[in-house]
Amino acid sequence: MYLTPLTLLPLLFQPVLSNPITPTAPKGKKVQWMGHSFHFFLPEPVAKLAKEAGIVGHETIGVDRIGASLPCQHWNKGGTGETDTNVVKDVLKAGKADVLTLSTREPAPDECISKFAQLGFQHRKDMHLMVHETWLPQSTDKTTEGCVDWGCSKRDAATFDLLEDTRNKLEVPFKNRLRNQLTGLNKQFGANMTTLVPVWSAVISLREMVVKGQVPxxxxxxxxxxxxxxxxxxxxxxxxxxxxxxxxxxxxxVGSKVLAEGTPAGQAAVLQKLAWDTLQAEPLNGLSG
Known part of the structure; x- marks a missing residue:
């Protein structure tokens, strides 16, 4: 299942909560972030959101950054010898992380997703692995989005139908391969230890909403x-x-204000609802525990 502007539009006019704080806020988690630049910007805003939501104990253990990386670049970081240092591996071996995040891109599945999962689960049975579905900035029509300039103004020529074609031919197959790999890891270790965070799916929906003039x-x-x-x-x-x-x-x-300061009226509500509904539509969203 995926969301389109037509399915989202009625939801955008529902009453917005005064704040997103739950009656009993969940316990904070210690998170080791790892990935490329489409992912490693997240720790700071997520920490702000967690604080606003009344979540006590949320902690960023560290952020392992490599531009345009695949998971194996992080796995091999520091060398492969017994005495070589790899910060993420050290965190996992010490059982410090409640959560390990990682980002990948084509191809999928990725062998080092499984390697990180196995190492983490070996040292801590309740560790959770969360995978960021990285978006591609282009569509299936390379001539429409040839990116002849740094701002890639040709992206604006992508139609709703072209974006749906991109979803069906690029995003959905990629997501399915990731989901199958993560589901296999859950079966291998006998636990719901993985989450797929479907950001690319939401990026396509967001672009479709922009085409229809629905994002303030x-x-x-x-x-x-x-x-x-x-x-x-x-x-x-x-x-x-x-x-x-x-x-x-x-x-x-929905209702969060901490990232919305200085943004156009109504924009945050649209983005929040899109994020929540896209996550809910993902079978491997981790929301059921």
Whole structure:
């Protein structure tokens, strides 16, 4: 299942909560973040959201950053000898992390997702592995989005139908391969130890909503991206942050204000609802524990 502007539109006019704090806030988690630049911006905004939601004990253990990385680049970091240092491996071996996050991109499945899962679960049976579904900035039509300029203004020519074609031919197959790998890990270790955070799915929906003029303050698709590589501007980054808060803690972000300061009226509510509903539609969302 995935969400389109038509399915989201009625939801956007529902009453917004005064704040997202739950009556009994969940216990904070110690999180080791790991990944590339479409992911490693998340720790700071997620920490702000967790604090706003009344979550005590949320902690960023560390952020292992490698630009444009695949998981094996983090696995091999520091060398492969017995005395070589790899900070993430050390955290997992010490059982310090409640959660390990990672980001990947094509191809999937990725052998080092399984390696990190096995190492973490070996030393801590309740560790959770959360995988960021990295978005591609382009569509299936390379001529439409040729990115001849740094801002990639050609992205604005992508139609709703082209974006749906991108979803069906690129995003859904990639997500299915990731989901199958993570489901296999759950079966292997006999626990629901993995979550798939479907950010790319939401990015496509967000672009479709921009096409239909449904995102306040975002007049065109290229406004979502900093450059031709597809790095996130604030609206996209905020949406991803809301989804990650929800995935980590099961907290509905609708009504949150901490990231909304200085943004156009109504924008945050649209992004929050999109993030929450897209996560809920993902079978491996981790919301059921």
């Amino acid at each position: 303050g975002v007049p065109k698709q290229s406004s979502l991206f900093k450059d031709n590589l597809g790095h996130a501007q604030k609206p996209l980054a905020d949406m991803a942050s809301y989804m990650w808060l929800a995935a980590l803690y099961g907290v509905n972000p």
